[in-house]
Amino acid sequence: MALFRRSSAAAPAPPAARTANDLQPGETATVCCLNDPDMALKLLDMGCIPGTRVKLVGRAPLGDPLMLTLGDEGYTLSLRVSEARTIQLKA
Amino acid sequence: MPVAAPDSRPVTSAAVPGPERPPKLALIGNPNSGKTSLFNQLTGLNQKVGNFPGVTVDRKTGLAPLGGARRAEVIDLPGTYSLYPKSLDERVIADLLYDPTSADYPDFVVVTVDASNLRRGLLLFTQLADLGLPAVLGLNMTDVAAERGISIDVPALERELQVPVVPLNARKGTGLAALRIVLADRLAVAPTRRFWEIPASLRPLVQQVRARFGLHNDYLALHYAHQFRQLHFLSEADRTDLARLTEQAGFDSTARQAEETVARYARLNEVLLDVVTVTRTERQEPASNKIDKVLTHRVFGYLIFLAILFLLFQAIFAWAQYPMDWIDQGISALSGAIQARFSGPLVRLLTEGVIAGLGGVLIFIPQIALLFAFLAVLEESGYMARVTFLMDKLMRPFGLSGKSVVPLISGLACAVPAIMGARTIESWKDRMLTIFVTPLMSCSARIPVYTVLVALVVPDESWLGLFNMRGLVLMGLYLLGTASALLSAWALKVVLKARERSYFIMEFPVYRWPRWKNVGLTIVEKVKAFVWQAGKVIVAISVLLWVLASYGPGQRQAQAEAAVQRQAAAQRWPAPETERRVASARLETSYAGTFGHLIEPAIRPLGFDWKIGIALLTSFAAREVFVGTMSTIYSVGQDADLGTVQQKLANEKDTQGHPFFTPRRALSLLVFYVFAMQCMSTLATTYRETKSWRWPLGQLVYMTGLAYLASLLVWQVF
Numbered sequence: 001m002a003l004f005r006r007s008s009a010a011a012p013a014p015p016a017a018r019t020a021n022d023l024q025p026g027e028t029a030t031v032c033c034l035n036d037p038d039m040a041l042k043l044l045d046m047g048c049i050p051g052t053r054v055k056l057v058g059r060a061p062l063g064d065p066l067m068l069t070l071g072d073e074g075y076t077l078s079l080r081v082s083e084a085r086t087i088q089l090k091a
Numbered sequence: 092m093p094v095a096a097p098d099s100r101p102v103t104s105a106a107v108p109g110p111e112r113p114p115k116l117a118l119i120g121n122p123n124s125g126k127t128s129l130f131n132q133l134t135g136l137n138q139k140v141g142n143f144p145g146v147t148v149d150r151k152t153g154l155a156p157l158g159g160a161r162r163a164e165v166i167d168l169p170g171t172y173s174l175y176p177k178s179l180d181e182r183v184i185a186d187l188l189y190d191p192t193s194a195d196y197p198d199f200v201v202v203t204v205d206a207s208n209l210r211r212g213l214l215l216f217t218q219l220a221d222l223g224l225p226a227v228l229g230l231n232m233t234d235v236a237a238e239r240g241i242s243i244d245v246p247a248l249e250r251e252l253q254v255p256v257v258p259l260n261a262r263k264g265t266g267l268a269a270l271r272i273v274l275a276d277r278l279a280v281a282p283t284r285r286f287w288e289i290p291a292s293l294r295p296l297v298q299q300v301r302a303r304f305g306l307h308n309d310y311l312a313l314h315y316a317h318q319f320r321q322l323h324f325l326s327e328a329d330r331t332d333l334a335r336l337t338e339q340a341g342f343d344s345t346a347r348q349a350e351e352t353v354a355r356y357a358r359l360n361e362v363l364l365d366v367v368t369v370t371r372t373e374r375q376e377p378a379s380n381k382i383d384k385v386l387t388h389r390v391f392g393y394l395i396f397l398a399i400l401f402l403l404f405q406a407i408f409a410w411a412q413y414p415m416d417w418i419d420q421g422i423s424a425l426s427g428a429i430q431a432r433f434s435g436p437l438v439r440l441l442t443e444g445v446i447a448g449l450g451g452v453l454i455f456i457p458q459i460a461l462l463f464a465f466l467a468v469l470e471e472s473g474y475m476a477r478v479t480f481l482m483d484k485l486m487r488p489f490g491l492s493g494k495s496v497v498p499l500i501s502g503l504a505c506a507v508p509a510i511m512g513a514r515t516i517e518s519w520k521d522r523m524l525t526i527f528v529t530p531l532m533s534c535s536a537r538i539p540v541y542t543v544l545v546a547l548v549v550p551d552e553s554w555l556g557l558f559n560m561r562g563l564v565l566m567g568l569y570l571l572g573t574a575s576a577l578l579s580a581w582a583l584k585v586v587l588k589a590r591e592r593s594y595f596i597m598e599f600p601v602y603r604w605p606r607w608k609n610v611g612l613t614i615v616e617k618v619k620a621f622v623w624q625a626g627k628v629i630v631a632i633s634v635l636l637w638v639l640a641s642y643g644p645g646q647r648q649a650q651a652e653a654a655v656q657r658q659a660a661a662q663r664w665p666a667p668e669t670e671r672r673v674a675s676a677r678l679e680t681s682y683a684g685t686f687g688h689l690i691e692p693a694i695r696p697l698g699f700d701w702k703i704g705i706a707l708l709t710s711f712a713a714r715e716v717f718v719g720t721m722s723t724i725y726s727v728g729q730d731a732d733l734g735t736v737q738q739k740l741a742n743e744k745d746t747q748g749h750p751f752f753t754p755r756r757a758l759s760l761l762v763f764y765v766f767a768m769q770c771m772s773t774l775a776t777t778y779r780e781t782k783s784w785r786w787p788l789g790q791l792v793y794m795t796g797l798a799y800l801a802s803l804l805v806w807q808v809f
Contacts, residue, residue, distance in 0.1 A: 037345045042594050044352040045172040047211040057380065061389035062484040065493075065595060074239070074377070075208050076599035078480050083596055 020068060020087035023056035029089040030054075036086040047071060048087065113154065113162045114277065115195070119184065119219070120203030121212050122170030123600045125231040128261040129203055130167040131612055133271075138612070149514070150183075157275035166195055172211070174218040175317065175348050178517050179591060182321050188222065189314060190324040199225035199277070201270075203261070206236035206243055209367060210359050216252070217286035217355050221310040225281045227273055228256045229266075235601065239377075240370040248366045253282045262606050286358050287351060289313055296340040303332060317344050379473075379601040386477050396478060399469075400500055406461045407504035407535075414457040422450035440637065448633025451713055452626040455507055455772065459621055460614050462501050462508040467613040469497075470515065471605035476597065483595065489577045490584025492518065492595065495525040499576065502532035503569070506773045510780055511617060518593035524580045526780060527790060530773050531576035533569050533765060536714040540764045541568055543718055547740055548757040572765050575797070621776070628775035632711075639682040640709060651676040678720075683708050697763065697802040698756045710769050717764075759805040767798035 023029060031052045034040035047070055048054070057067040057076060064081045120126045130138075134153025151167040168187070169180040176182045187195050200219055204212025209230075219226055228248075236243065249256045255273050259266035289297055289309055300312040319325055319333040337344075385391055426442040469475045475497070483493030491499075494516040501509035509529050516522040533541075542565075549561045642648070655676045659669040678684050687704030694704055702721075710717040721740065743751040768774070774787040781787075 037349070038592055039594070041175065041345065041348055041352070042177050042596055044349055044356075045175070045177070045214070046596065046598070047208075047214075047356070049353055049356050058383075058387070060387065060480050060484060061392060064484045065480060067383075067387075067480070067599060071210075075211075076379075077596060078476065078599050079596040080483070083594070 018089045018091070019085045020054055020056070020089065021066070021081050021084040022089075023054075025056055025058050028053055028055040032088045032090040034086055035088055039083060039086045043087065046077065047075075048077070054087070054089075113164050114198040114274075115164045115166065116274065117166050117168055117187070117195075117197035117200045118203065119168045119200050119215065120170060120229075120231075121172055121205060121208070121215065121598075123598055124170070124203045124205045124208075124212060125259075125261040126167065126170060126203045128606060128609060129201075129229060129231065129259065130165060131606075131609055132261055132264050132267055133165055136612075136615075138616070155271075155274070157271045159275075161275045163274055166197065171215065173215055173352070174222075174314065176321065177591075177594065179519055180517060185314070185318055185321065186323050188219075188224070189311060189318075189322060193324065197224075199227065201227045201229050201274075203229040203231050203259075206230050206233045206258075207239055207241055209236075209241075209243065210356065210363060213252075213359050213362070214352070214355055217359065218310075220252070220254070220282040221285050221287055221308075222314075223281050223308045223310075226254045227270070228252060228254055229261070229270060230256055230258045231261050233258050233266075234260055234263075242368050242370065244366050244368075251362045251366060253284050254280060262603075285310075286362075287355050290350075293340075293342075293347065296336060296342060299336050299340075300333065303336070304329070316342060317348065377601070379599075382602050383477065383599075386474070387480060392477075392481050396481060399474075403462070403465050403501070404504065406465065407458050407501070411457040411461050411504075415454055418453050418456070419450065422446060422453070439641065440634070443641070444634040444637035445630060447637070448630035449626075451633060451772065452622060452629050455505065455621065456618055458505045459508040459511070459618055462504070462512065463614050463617045464610060466497065466501075466512055466515075467610040468605045471603070471609055473600040473602045475515070476599050479597075480599075489580045490521075490524055491577075491580050492516065492521045492593075495521060495580075498525050498529055499532060502529040502534060502576075505534050505536070506530040506532070506770065507621065507776045508617070510773065510776045511621065513780065518589075519591060520584075520587055520589040520593060523587065523781065523786070524583055526777055527583060527786065527793075528576040528580045530768055530770065530777075530790060530794065531572055531579060531766065533572035534714075534770075536770065537568075537764055539718050540710075540714055541565060541761065543721075543737055543740070544752075544757045544761050544764075547737055547752055548754040568761060568765055571762070575766060579793070579797075620779075628778070629772050632771045636683075636709060636711070639686070640678060641681060643677070643681040644685060647680040648677050651680045678705065696806065697799065698759045698806040699763075699802075700751075703760065707763075707767075707769070711771060713772070714764065714769050755806065755809050758809070759802045762805050763798045763802040765798070766794055766801055768794035 018029070019035075020029075020031075031048060031050050031054055033050055034043055034048075052071045054071075055069040057069050059066045065078050066081065066084055068077045068079065068084070069075070070077060118126050118130055130151065130153065133155040137155075138151055138153040153165050153167075155163045155165045157163055166187075168184050171177075171181045171184055174185065174188075176185055187193055188197075188200075190196065202212075202216045202219060204216065216226070216228060230243065230245065230248075233243075243258075245256050245258055257266055257270045257273055259270065261267075287310075293313065296316055297309050297312045300306070300315050301309065304312070304315065306312045306315070315322070315325075315333060316337050319330050319337075325333075386395060426446050429438060429442050429446075466475075469478070478496060479493035481493070482496040486492055486495055495513075498509045498513040498516075501512055506529050509532075510526050513522050513525045513529070516525060545561050545564050545568075549564050552560050554560050554563060652673050655669070655672045658664075659672070664672070679687075683705050684701075686708055687701040690704045690707075691699075691701040694700075694707070699707075706717050706720040709720045740752050741750065745751045768791045774791060777787040777790060778784060
């Protein structure tokens with residue numbers, strides 16, 4: 001099961017892969033996989049599982065952290081840019 | 092080591108004989124699922140707050156009346172999203188639920204879920220069910236779910252989960268009667284259904300762990316394999332064994348956890364298929380999002396936050412002053428009344444030591460109550476999460492997070508409630524940094540010292556015809572304190588190692604009106620915690636300081652007093668003048684005075700003499716004591732009509748006959764008071780909040796060292 005990629009900190013996801021941090025405000029996309037194993041456990045617990053729809057609601061005035069709405073229940077998470085970068089999106 | 096017969100579940104452990112023992116139930120659920128509201132509704136004022144062993148996680152217990160003579164003992168567990176702990180707080184849950192021999196092991200659990208977020212809440216439920224714990228599901232916030240067009244078929248959910256499901260609105264108290272009946276009749280059943288099958292590849296390991304510990308449940312055995320490093324109740328030998336077993340099995344905890352969670356969500360999708368129906372009435376934007384557009388706006392967001400801070404400040408600075416004055420006057424009146432009727436050293440110990448110390452504790456109550464009223468309202472309404480969101484980026488360069496902002500700013504009023512307020516910070520490292528640097532923020536107790544000294548040396552003139560010089564200097568002192576707090580955090584973040592990975596990820600709760608009952612209970616709880624726990628230390632140190640200032644070595648005090656009396660007789664001083672001089676002579680020859688002389692060589696490079704040394708010692712009890720002590724010491728050799736402390740200080744001459752308090756000396760002293768840790772209430776609170784003397788001692792050494800160096804710099808350079 002290729003749930004998340006074991007990528008070391010030195011080799012982050014290739015720049016081509018879009019992450020939740022690349023979303024425009026109001027844009028929706030689907031979670032593909034979670035790049036950081038430890039962060040993935042926390043995100044999974046909170047319902048951010050591959051296949052979930054995420055929407056970028058907005059960003060804090062200084063650009064970080066950001067606000068994401070998850071799934072159909074439509075509940076809102078706030079997370080830092082560094083954390084949003086671990087959520088890889090389906091192309 | 093937990094021991095249970097292989098096939099019996101410790102459902103009703105008969106640790107205490109007799110049928111009268113009330114059943115124990117544990118409340119567990121996601122953060123923001125209304126767990127605390129439910130706890131308050133069930134127990135009312137019958138609450139006890141303590142700490143879980145070894146950690147500073149609030150351990151709230153209470154007795155819940157269930158109708159008639161039936162009662163249950165309720166324990167409120169920290170909010171969590173899963174049984175795999177991600178923070179130190181959440182580990183408490185594992186220690187409690189995985190050890191059937193622990194004192195708090197519950198007979199059953201009440202799982203609260205947010206009905207508008209059912210799937211996520213049920214993740215935790217399925218884990219508990221797989222542990223075989225008898226459970227009741229409290230389906231909370233049904234009103235929010237209804238608003239969003241989510242309808243839940245409760246009987247169908249009951250069939251799927253095979254435990255009683257009680258719809259609730261814990262904030263309003265609806266559904267509570269039904270829940271009480273379910274609890275009283277002990278209808279909670281151990282679910283027979285399992286929601287997740289342990290994969291075949293893990294079975295050999297699970298069987299080995301089960302056999303080694305005599306566990307009654309496979310899933311529990313799996314959690315031992317996952318979490319043994321963090322379970323406090325396991326012995327060193329147990330851990331070594333588990334480390335060996337997991338290593339032999341090639342057990343990858345992170346990957347297995349992730350697989351399990353994904354599988355559980357997949358299973359929950361099936362479970363909820365026929366239970367939840369969402370009627371999509373062309374959803375308009377939720378009200379919360381509209382409010383957020385304003386409250387997290389790039390301009391209005393900060394302005395509104397500033398306005399709220401201003402109000403908070405106003406409350407703690409100005410409004411709290413009235414009740415504080417009453418307490419002060421009440422304590423003085425009490426001491427006066429006792430001293431008027433009785434006399435002797437014991438009475439003085441009681442009035443000047445114990446009662447004065449008690450006054451030093453009680454005086455903080457209005458500020459603590461007001462601050463926590465504010466914090467509770469901000470927290471309950473959901474606004475606090477937005478403050479964190481707005482401020483996080485600004486605080487991060489200093490190693491702090493958005494959650495440090497409110498404690499730091501409250502520190503400008505008083506460090507004691509501010510440090511208590513740091514409990515809202517989940518990350519251990521962020522919390523310790525915040526607690527450590529908060530006392531550097533200039534609190535209100537420094538104001539009397541600042542105003543006396545600034546007025547003494549800074550002319551009451553305006554600069555550029557606009558700014559009052561005294562106001563500018565005062566503002567500079569506040570900025571100095573704030574800058575030192577932030578820079579100290581920045582320095583400390585390098586030294587301090589994180590004990591856990593910290594996450595910022597958090598749920599944004601929807602805005603709601605605060606429940607006044609919850610606010611009231613928070614205030615009562617915080618005030619009680621302060622008075623009982625910090626209060627003990629403060630009274631003890633007050634008594635000690637009183638002894639030091641009242642008694643001296645050998646006969647020196649008596650001799651000094653006799654000398655003053657002779658002088659008084661010779662020069663025909665009026666009685667008040669004599670009294671003042673006697674008090675001053677006694678203080679000089681007391682242990683405190685001796686101490687002042689003793690440390691004079693050490694503080695001379697700062698420009699201080701032994702008289703200031705005494706003031707430094709006595710103001711350790713509380714900074715504002717400085718003014719009173721200076722007033723007593725400097726009464727010597729001055730005219731009968733003394734006037735204010737300020738005049739006394741201005742009249743003080745050095746050996747050449749020049750004014751003693753030059754701007755340089757006053758500035759050195761001011762800087763010392765900006766940095767120095769001179770507040771035992773803060774130290775006692777830090778001890779209480781960190782459960783270790785290392786932190787308060789660290790604060791004392793660091794801040795006093797900083798004060799010394801800064802004063803040295805001022806005195807030597809200028």
